[in-house]
Amino acid sequence: MDKFIVQPGTSLDVERSKNLDIELTNKFLNGQMSFAEYSSEWYCDDNKQDIEDDRISDEDTVGSPSTQSSEKVTRRRKVTRLTPALMGLMGEANLRFVRGEKEIAEKMCHEIIKEVPDAAEPYQTLAQIYEDDPEKSLQFSLLAAHLNPSDANEWLRLAAISKQRNDIKQEMICYTQAINADPKNFEIHLKRLELLAKLEESKYPLYNLNINRVRCYHRIVTSLPVTEGATIMKYARLAASMYHESNEVEKTLEVMSSAYAKCSKIFTVEDLNILLELLIAKKEYKTCIEIFVGHVGIDIEAEIQTVKKENNEIEEQTHYLNCTIPNNLPIDLRSKLLVCFIHLGAINLVQTLLHDFLSNDVEKAGDLYMDIEEALSAVGYHELAMQLLEPLVQNTSYDLGAVWLKHAECLYKLGREEDAIESYYKVLKHAPQHPTARKKLFTILEKKGSIDEALNILQQDYKYVVNARLLYEQCIVLKKYGKLLKYLEVGEALLSKTFPRYRHQAELKIALRTKGGVELIHNFRVMRGENPFNEDDIHFDEEEEFKFSPEEEWLFFKELLEVAYKHKKYSTMQRLCYGAIMSKALAPHRKNLEFLCFQSCLLNSDYYNAMKFIREITQKNRSPRTWTLLNFVLSAAGEYSQIKFLYRLFDKDTSMVKNLFLGNNFLTSGRYLVALKYFLEYHEQCKEPISALLIAISNLVMAAQRTMDKHHNLIVQGLCYMMIYNELRKCSAESNYNIGRAFHMLNINNLAIEYYEKVLNSDPISKCSQHGIIDLKKEAAYNLILLYKGHSPQMARRYLTKYLVID
Structure with a gap:
């Protein structure tokens, strides 16, 4: 079913609004909501809205950008008038009250409220009827004032009552409404500021009141009449200063524009400087010219031409021809006039005025030189900009990295690359880590073909604050020129921004057991009383916004792993994998990362x-x-102490593979009888050559122990299982070699020699395209040399020269 939308202004909308009024009023009267909550339903950010109303009412506001209306619509109370019939009933109710017939008067008032719930008169009378009940009387008085808010004195009376009751929020609302009723009354503004000062001293949470000091100052500026010029300027300066501290350029311009519209004649040079600077920041250059002409006394000759655009629209273009400046015009204003003409395209006037401006002492006017240079560079007049930069770089007071950077960029734009290189090096002398200078210098050097020098320029010193974006760009360049080991080093440094370095095994255990970020390791170190950061950690520029996307970080990480693997940098590979475990961006790849960590551990x-x-x-x-x-x-x-883990691992595993693992663990740890038990169980089920070989080895090893009895039986059993192994194993070379080793261990040398000879006469085990022929001839020949060298050196040498000489 489609939703039924009520259009504003229709009868349904009016009816709904009326019902809402009644509901809110009843809640307030029943104590279900405070007056502050009740009024907030009607006045959303009331002071802000009234500042906007006052600003719009100023006819001559200068250059103030139009403020967008709030998305949340503020409901404005319109005073409701009673009909003649209800006015008569209201008069009768007042008459009854005067005669002492309070109950009848009250009933009449309630009848009127039923008919018109948003009329103020019945609530005023009810407030008088309930004089003996201060709480009820105050509620009705607040409602009456709310429904007819134009009586400032009534709001002040209610503010005094709220003060007695220590209802701070209600008191502030009353003062705000009193100001709305009589905005030109400066005394009310002062009372609100006095209350605000007391609240600030007691550290009251002002955000609950939806008001602050700077907005009070702003309201004074927009409310007071032109005759109060000194007061307006006082509070305009205070508001502008506070807005400037919080970096609210729009608001600063609003308050200064309002002040200028009302009392421009008492603006000082400092005030004009602030206003013009704000207008220039908002690119309101024509408005600045109007102020220069109207207030500063500058004469400008201009002509207006009508131009027809391609889309047939008519546009008026202003061409500035001449300008006469008073001799006593401060240099600050001269520089701002120049900036405005630069952006307005009056290049002829700029050249003339710039010649006069350059006669000023660089030591005193260096900052103004920079302002004009920035304007010239912004519109592409680099030759003129150089006229300002040359005196600056020659002055010791302005031998700064920022000035040299401007100088270098200007030279580069003019095509003077050799000079630009020298200036960029001067920038790096003053600011060694400057990323912009390094990138620009790299571009020029790469273009010249000085690749090694260009690559060195991109290298930052990790002892100082590092720029992550420059590190990434350095990685791209290193990869481009095939400097892969350096690429690996710089890439690891870049990933250290989100990859931790572990100090001990406890931190690694945390990384393996939990999913989190680097902060988890830092918090663990703090709990241990340690410094959360390493002394040699790279410090990245916190103001920089460079950040990998999760997919980019994953791909970059895999590329570094591949480079580390190809160059056998297994320690680096292991560090990267360990760090990646704690990266939030790589959390979706946790399973792959764990296996990569395992691989890197094996390789290392x-x-x-x-x-x-x-x-x-x-x-x-x-x-x-x-x-x-x-x-x-x-x-x-x-590892011979993993038996408990193996028992847990195979606890519910019915496969016979556990016998091999448990038997092998007991065999390597010297518990041969237990190992033999597991191998025999496996052989009974599987009849595999590996189990027969392991049983044979277990028996023969036990036969070599002095503590064992019946050595002969063990040897016979071992050799029997060796023959079973020989039957099951289809590879004669391997089985013959292992049987030969068994006889060799038992010092039955004649049989050992026989089986080693069989290995030498056997075919290769396999052939591989990568590893070539795979056989055991070298191993068998070496063992034969060991057997012959004591009794027949000639035979030993024969095997040595035939099988073990490297061509």
């Missing part, structure tokens, strides 16, 4: 931390590949 031979990752991986993903990785880490790390 950090098996201790690799064990942490593989434990998590095997618990989440059970597959032959994860078992292989787990076994590799256990073997490479020499």
Whole structure:
């Protein structure tokens, strides 16, 4: 079903508004809402709206930009008049009240309220009827004043009552409404400021009152008549100063424009400077010219030409021909006049006036030189701008980085690149980390073909505040010119903005167990009583807004990993992966990051931390590949104390792979009988060559222990399982080599030699395009050399020269 929309101004809208009035009034009278809440339904930001009304009422407001109306519509109370019949009834009610017939008078008032709920008269009478009940009387008086707000004295009386009751918010509303009723009464403004001062001293939360000091000053400026010029200027200066401190240019211009419209004759040079500066900031150059002509006494000769545009619209263009300036015109105003003419395109006048302006002492007028230069550069008059910059850079007081930067940019625009390079180097002398100067200087040097020098220019000193955007641009350039190791170094520095560096294992555990940002690590350090930042951390420019998008950061991170891998910078790879775990932008890639951390640990031979990752991986993903990785880490790390973890891992796993893991763990830790038990269970179920080989190894290792009994039986069992392994294993070279090793260990050398010889006569195990022929001939030959070298050196040398000589 479509929604039924009520159009404003229709009978339905009026009826709805009337019902809302009755509802709000009843809530107020029943104590369900305070008068402050009740009035806020009618007056949204009332003081701000009345400032706007006062500003619009000023006929001669200068250059003040039109303020957009608030999105939230302010409901304005219109005074409702009673009909003649109801006026007669109202008169009868007042007469009854005078005679003492209060009940009848009250009933009459309520009858009138039923007919016209937003008329003030019945509430005024009810306030008098309830004089013995101060609370009720005040409520009716507030309602009456609200419905007929033009009586300033009544609002002041209600403010005094509210003050006695210590109702600060209601008192402030009453003063504000009194000002609305009589805005030209300066005494009321002062009373509101006095209340505001007391509240500021007691540190009352003024945001609850929707008023502040600067808005009170602004209201005084817009409200007082022209005759109060001195007072207007006093408060205009105060308001302008406060608006300037909070960087509210629009408001500063509004208050100064209002003051100028009313009392321009008493504007001082300082006041004019402020107003003109604000107008220039808002690009109101023609308005500035009008002020110069009307107030400063400058004569300007101009002609207006009518030009027809391409779309057939008619436009009037003003051409300024001549200008006469009083001799006593302050230099500040002269510079602003020049700026206005520059932006208005009066280049002929600018050249004439600039010649006179340059006669001023640079030491005293250097800042004004800069203002004019900025205007000239903005419109493309770089030759004229150089006339101002040359004296500045030659003056020791203005031998500054900002001035040299302007000088360099101007030279570059004029095509004087060699001179521009020298000036840019002067900028870096004063401000070594200046990103703009470095980027511009790089562009010029790259264009000249000085690539190495250009790349060095982009390098920032990490001891000082660093610009992240320049780091990123440096990465792009380094990648472009193939400087990949430097690209990796700078890229790691850039990512350190969001990637932490861990100090100890406790921090790494936090990163692996929780998802958060760098702040989590910093908070942990604070809890430990440590400095949250490292001494050599890179400090980035906080005012800079450069930031990777999540996808850009992920792609950049992967590129750095690829470079680190290709150049075997495994430590860097591991640091990057660890840092990425705590990046908020990379949180969606958490699963991939954990595996990348594991890979980087393996590549960097950090098996201790690799064990942490593989434990998590095997618990989440059970597959032959994860078992292989787990076994590799256990073997490479020499971890023999993981039996509890393995028991938990395989607690509910019915596959026989757990026998291999548990048996191998017990075998490497020296508990051979327990290992043999697990291997035998596995062999009974699977009959695989690996299980037969492990059983044989377990028996033969136990046979080599002095503490074991029945060595002969163990040797026989071990050799039997070796033969079973030989039958199950289809690769003769491998099985023969392992049997030979078994006989070698038992010092049955003749049989060991026989099986090693079989290996030498066997075909290769496999052939690989990448690794070539894979066999065990070198290993078998080496073992034969060990067997022969003590008794037959000639035979040992024969095997050495045939199988172990590198061509």
